[in-house]
Amino acid sequence: MKINKELKERLRKLAELDGRNLSNLSQKVLSDYAAQKEGELRSPRSPSPP
Helix, strand or coil, rough: CCCCCCHHHHHHHHHHCCCCCCCHHHHHHCCCCCHHHHHHHHCCCCCCCC
C-alpha cells in the first residue's frame, strides 16, 4: 500500500505520541474502521428526516 510521504511522516509522529509504531497504528485504524462499518451494516437504519 502506498502512502504519501508527508502523510506517512505525520502518521508516524502521531503513532509515536500514542506509543505505537506506524504499522500498529495502521492496523488499529483499519480494524476500528471495519468494526464501525460492520456495526452500521448490522444496525437497523433510521428513516431519513422529513
